Amino acid sequence: MLGIFKQKLVNAPKELNSPASLNSCIKPKLSHEILKDFMSCNSSNAFSMCFGNDALLAYSTSYKPSINHRLFSGLDNIYCVFLGGLHNLSMLNKQYGLSKGTNEAMFIIEAYRTLRDRGPYPADQVLKELEGSFAFVIYDNKDGTVFVASGSNGHIELYWGIAGDGSVIISENLELIKASCAKSFAPFPAGCMFHSEHGLMNFEHPTQKMKAMPRIDSEGVMCGANFNVDSQSKIQVMPRVGSEANWATWG
Template sequence: MLGIFKEKLFNAPKELKSPASLSSCTKPKPSNEIVNDFMSSNSSKAFSMCFGNDALLAYSPSNNNSTHQRLFSGLDDIYCVFMGGLHNLSRLNKQYGLSKGTNEAMFITEAYRTLRDRGPYPADQVLIQLEGSFGFLIFDNNHRTVFVASGSDGQIGLYWGVAADGSVVISENLDIIKASCAKSFAPFPTGCMFHSEHGLMNFEHPTRKMKAMPRIDSEGVMCGANFNVDSQSKIQMMPRVGSEANWATWG
């Protein structure tokens, strides 16, 4: 999986970008070079999709050596890449009125679309219902928004970083991220979700803010940041009333 999004679509935390990238022997790469690296390192079944000059998704199906399955879904200009598996998928499909053959990527797409359009059910309450190991990336081309989430068990590792042109790069492939973003990258925090319009949030502790902690690599150089729940903080919650509340309501 690979997602690349220009800054105007994806306003990543400023702590993700490390000044050490400027002096590193490995320089951040431009977006087109990152895509070429991804395509050349994956199977012939890999494909990429460009959405103007602002967003790109690339996907390669699972292979025999994959520990976790990878799935892709596209519906009504909403595109989802899902990795892992949900133990309670059958119950979730029934709850949402979906057919038994609906896989995880299709379910996440349908749940996102339903909650975006019909609310009012907060996103953290949707994700807390997902049982299993998962990581997913959604790009909503209609609304030009990006949504990323990683399960709390940490079995599906996602990474994010900053490319040479300031675009945000997201992938489960650490080698791609390291080669693309130099020192400006970090693991995507587990148990968290990021919405391009609303920022980073822990869906298990939605009333707490996230705190950036400097991340030092094996060379002793600052390398992006880890983001943890700040137990001393509290987010002021807005009352969930009215028909305008929707998926973008983060608490």
């Protein structure tokens, strides 16, 4: 899986961009070069979707037992790449009034759309209800919104970084991220969700801020940052009222 989102869409944490990338012998690549690398590595079973010049999703099916289950779905101009699986999918489909055959990617789209448009339930509570190992990326082409989440058990690893043109790159392929972003990359933190306008938060501890911790690579160079819950902080949250409390406008 590969997601590429231009700066105008995504306000990524500034700590993700390492100054060491400018001095590294490996320079960050441009978006079209990264897509070319992804497609060449998955030439027989991959496709990509471009949304103007602002966003791109690329996807390849899993063909090895060791690779996490992958799904891609789109509905009403909302697109989702889902990795992993949900143990309680049947219960969630029943709760949301969806058919038994609805897969994880389609469920995530339906849940996102419901919360965006009319649901009073906060996003962190929805994510806490997902049982299993998962990570997903949503692109809402109607609103120009990017939403990313990774399960709290950390079994499905995602990585994010900054390309040579400032775009945010998201993938589960660590080698692709390393080759694409030089020193400006990091693991996407487990148990967290990221919204393109409102930033990064931990859905297990939604009232506490995230803190960037310097990450040093094997060469002793600062390489992006790890993001952890700051146990000493507390976010002042207004009471959630009606449909304003949704995935599109939390906090």
